[in-house]
Amino acid sequence: MFFFNPYAIPLILVSMFTLTAGIIVLKENFRAHLNRSMFYWCFCISAWTISYAIVFCSSDKNIANIMSRAACTAVVFLFFTGADCLLGFLNPKKFEKCIFSGYLIGMIFSILIFSTDLLLSGTHHYFFGFYGKAGPYYLPTILFLQLFFIYAAFSLFSAIKNKQLQGHKLIQGKYILLGFCIALLGCIDFIPKFGIEIYPFGYIFMIFWALIMSYTILKHQLLNFQIVIKKSLVYSILFAIISIAFITIILLSEKIFQIFVGYKSTLISTFAAIFIAILFLPLKNLIQSFLDKYFFKGSPMEIARQNELLRQKITQTDKLKAISTLTSGVAHEIKNPLTAIKTFAEYLPQKWDDPDFRLKFSRIVNREVDRIDDLVHQLLDFAKPAPLALKETDLQKFINDTLDFLNSKFIKHHIKVVKNLDAESRQLIKLDPNQFRQALLNILLNAIDVMEDGGILTVRTLYNAQSTTSNAKRTAYDAQGAKYDEHSTQYVSITISDTGPGISENDLKHIFDPFFSKKDKGTGLGLSITQEIIKNHGGNIFVESTIGQGTSFVMKLLYS
Numbered sequence: 427m428f429f430f431n432p433y434a435i436p437l438i439l440v441s442m443f444t445l446t447a448g449i450i451v452l453k454e455n456f457r458a459h460l461n462r463s464m465f466y467w468c469f470c471i472s473a474w475t476i477s478y479a480i481v482f483c484s485s486d487k488n489i490a491n492i493m494s495r496a497a498c499t500a501v502v503f504l505f506f507t508g509a510d511c512l513l514g515f516l517n518p519k520k521f522e523k524c525i526f527s528g529y530l531i532g533m534i535f536s537i538l539i540f541s542t543d544l545l546l547s548g549t550h551h552y553f554f555g556f557y558g559k560a561g562p563y564y565l566p567t568i569l570f571l572q573l574f575f576i577y578a579a580f581s582l583f584s585a586i587k588n589k590q591l592q593g594h595k596l597i598q599g600k601y602i603l604l605g606f607c608i609a610l611l612g613c614i615d616f617i618p619k620f621g622i623e624i625y626p627f628g629y630i631f632m633i634f635w636a637l638i639m640s641y642t643i644l645k646h647q648l649l650n651f652q653i654v655i656k657k658s659l660v661y662s663i664l665f666a667i668i669s670i671a672f673i674t675i676i677l678l679s680e681k682i683f684q685i686f687v688g689y690k691s692t693l694i695s696t697f698a699a700i701f702i703a704i705l706f707l708p709l710k711n712l713i714q715s716f717l718d719k720y721f722f723k724g725s726p727m728e729i730a731r732q733n734e735l736l737r738q739k740i741t742q743t744d745k746l747k748a749i750s751t752l753t754s755g756v757a758h759e760i761k762n763p764l765t766a767i768k769t770f771a772e773y774l775p776q777k778w779d780d781p782d783f784r785l786k787f788s789r790i791v792n793r794e795v796d797r798i799d800d801l802v803h804q805l806l807d808f809a810k811p812a813p814l815a816l817k818e819t820d821l822q823k824f825i826n827d828t829l830d831f832l833n834s835k836f837i838k839h840h841i842k843v844v845k846n847l848d849a850e851s852r853q854l855i856k857l858d859p860n861q862f863r864q865a866l867l868n869i870l871l872n873a874i875d876v877m878e879d880g881g882i883l884t885v886r887t888l889y890n891a892q893s894t895t896s897n898a899k900r901t902a903y904d905a906q907g908a909k910y911d912e913h914s915t916q917y918v919s920i921t922i923s924d925t926g927p928g929i930s931e932n933d934l935k936h937i938f939d940p941f942f943s944k945k946d947k948g949t950g951l952g953l954s955i956t957q958e959i960i961k962n963h964g965g966n967i968f969v970e971s972t973i974g975q976g977t978s979f980v981m982k983l984l985y986s
Contacts, residue, residue, distance in 0.1 A: 427486050433554040433625070434479040440629045441479065445472035447636060451643075459518040463510040464639075470507050471632050474500035478626070482555035490549050490556035498546055498558055499536045501615075505571040506532045508606055509578035515602055516585055528574060535567065552623045560619040568616055575610065579603060598648045605638035763794030814861065814962050818854040821918065822847050825885060828866050832874070840880035841873075848887045848918075855918060855983065857963065865959040868952040869922050869979045876926030876977070884923040916984055917965075923978040929971040937969050 448468025455461045477497035484490045506528035513521035539545050547561040582603050585591055591599045612628030642648040770787045777783040829836075829843060836843055873883055929937065938957045960967045965983035 427489065428480075428483050429485055431483045431555055434482040437475040437479040437482070437629060440632060441472040441476035444468045444475070444632065444636065447640075448472070459514045460511065463507060463514045466507040467504065467511055470500045470504045471629075473497070474504065475629050475632075478557075481549075481557065484556060487549060487556065491546075494549055494556065494558035495539050495546055498539050502535045502539070502567075502571060503529075503532045505575045508609065509575050512578040512582045512602065512606060515599065516582055521581075531574075546619075550618065550621060550623075552618065552625075554625050557618050557626065559621075560616075564619065568613070572610070572613065575606075579606060579610075594646055597646050598642055601638055601642040601646065602648070605635045605642070608638065609635040760798055763797050766794050767791055814858045816856040816858055816963075819857040819859055819862075821853075821855050821857075821887065821920075824857070824859065824862075825866070825887070825920070828863055828870070829885065832867075832870055835874055836883070839874055839878055841877055842880075842882050844882060844884045846884065846886040848889050857983075861959050862963065865956040865981070866920075866922075868956045872952065873922060873924040873926070873977075877924055881925040881976075883925075884921070886919075886921040886923070888919045888921070889917075917982045920981045920983075921978055923976060925976040928973040928975055929969070929977055930973060934969060934971055938967075 445468060448465040451461050451468070452465035474497050477493045477500060481490045481493045481497065484493065506525075509528055510525050513525055518525070535545070543561050544563045545561045545567055546558050546564065548559045549556045550559050551557075582599055586596065586599050586603065589596075608631055610631075612631040614631075615626040615628035618624055618626050639648070767790075770790060773783070774787060825847065826845075829845070835841075870883075877883070938953050957967050960981055960983070963983055965981060968980045968982070969977065970980065971977040
C-alpha cells in the first residue's frame with residue numbers, strides 16, 4: 427500500500443519545517459491576529475506538502491485520490507490564509523468582512539473537492555508517483571483564488587506606495603509583500619494536474635518565503651518577537667533549507683540524467699551525491715560567513731565581545747540611574763542637618779558667651795557633619811565598582827534608609843508606603859550594603875513606574891515563613907522561569923508588593939531574562955542585575971503577580 431519514495435523526502439522536510447515555524451510564531455503571541463494568520467498559513471503549507479508526500483508514497487489509487495483532495499483543500503486555504511496575512515498586517519478590523527468571506531468560500535470549495543469531481547476528478551500517474559487530476563471547474567476556481575490573493579497583495583502594495591505605512595511598519599510591509607509574491611510562484615504545481623509530466627517543485631518557493639519572513643521577524647521585529655536573537659536558531663533554519671535543497675538536487679539530477687541518457691545509473695547518482703556533499707560544507711560556511719558579515723554585523727567572536735561590552739554598558743547605565751535616585755535622596759537628607767547647622771550658626775554670635783549653647787552647638791554640628799559625611803561616603807561607595815563586601819547589617823534600618831531616599835518620589839506619585847517589618851529583622855544579617863541597595867532600588871523604581879497615578883507599596887519582612895501570600899490564584903515564578911516551592915529553613919524573606927496592573931503569566935516567565943522589557947525606554951537589565959546580586963548573596967528572588975491586582979517580588983536570603 428505504501429512504499430519508500432525519495433521524491434517525498436523534500437515534501438516531508440518542508441512540512442516539518444513550516445509547521446514548527448508556525449507553532450513558534452503562534453506561541454510567541456497567540457492573541458495577535460497576524461501571528462494567528464501566519465500560523466494558519468504555515469499549517470496549510472504543512473498539510474499540503476505532507477498530503478502529497480503520502481500520495482507519492484502510496485501504491486493504492488483510492489488512498490492517493492483521497493490525499494490529493496486533502497492536499498487540494500490545503501492549497502485552497504493557502505490563498506485565503508495568505509490574503510489574511512496581507513490584509514491582517516494592514517488592518518484586520520477594516521478587512522474583517524473580506525477575510526471572513528474568504529474562509530467561508532474556502533469551506534464551500536472544500537465540500538466541493540471531497541463530494542464532487544468538479545474540481546478534482548481522480549489522479550494522474552507520473553514518474554514521481556500519483557498526482558491530482560484537474561476537474562472541469564478546476565481552472566476557473568484557481569483563477570478566482572489567485573485574484574482574491576492578488577487583491578490582498580495589491581491592497582498592501584497601495585498602502586506602501588501611498589505611504590500609509592511608516593518606519594518599521596513600512597519596511598515590514600515591503601518584505602511581507604515580497605515574500606508572499608514569491609510564494610505565489612508555487613502555483614507552478616498546478617501544471618501537472620492538467621496532464622503535463624513535470625515534477626511539482628512549488629514547495630521550493632515556500633522555502634524562499636520562510637527565509638524572507640525569518641529575516642523580517644529577526645531583523646525588523648515583525649510579529650513583535652521579544653526574544654534575544656540566537657544565531658543557532660538562524661543557522662538551524664539555514665541547515666534545514668540547505669538539506670532540503672541538497673536532497674532535491676540529487677533527485678532532480680538523477681531524473682534529468684535518466685531522461686537524457688535513457689536509463690537509470692546508480693553510479694552516476696552516487697557520484698552526484700558525493701559531489702554535492704563535498705560542496706555542502708563550503709557552501710554552508712560561505713552562507714554563514716555572509717550572515718555574520720551582513721546580518722549579524724560581525725564574526726561570532728566579535729559579536730560575543732560586542733554583546734559583553736553592551737551588557738557592561740547597560741549595566742553601568744542602570745547603576746547610574748540608581749545613583750541618580752540615591753543622589754536625589756541624599757540631597758533631600760542633607761537639607762535637614764544643614765538646616766540645623768545654619769540655625770545654630772545664626773544664633774552663635776548672640777550667644778557666644780553662653781557656654782551651654784556653645785557646648786550644644788559643638789555637639790549638634792559634629793553629629794550633623796558626621797551624618798552628611800556618612801551619606802556622601804554611602805554614595806561614593808555605591809558608585810565605584812567593587813567585589814562583594816559582606817558586612818553585618820541591621821536589615822530593618824537598611825530598608826528604612828532605602829525607602830527614605832525615595833520619599834520625594836513616593837510623594838510625587840501619590841504612593842502610600844506600608845511597612846510590615848518583622849521584629850526579628852533588627853537582627854544583623856550579612857549583606858553588601860551597596861550592591862543590595864541597588865537590588866532594592868531596581869525593584870522599588872519599577873514599582874513606582876507602574877503606579878504613576880498612585881497606589882500602595884507594601885514592604886514586608888518575614889523570618890522562616892512558609893508562605894508569602896494566601897491567594898491561591900497567584901502564580902509565582904523564580905528567576906529561571908520555573909514555578910517555585912517556598913519550603914525552606916533559616917531564611918529571611920523581603921517582599922515588595924505594588925498595586926499596579928500586574929504582569930501576564932506569559933511575560934512572568936521571562937521577567938528576569940536579560941534585555942526583556944515591556945517599557946518603551948527600558949533596558950531590560952534591571953531585574954537581571956537584581957537577580958545576579960541576590961544570587962551572589964546566596965539567595966533567590968521570585969515574582970508573583972495577578973493581572974489587575976499587582977505584583978510582588980520576594981527576595982529570600984539565608985542567614986546563620
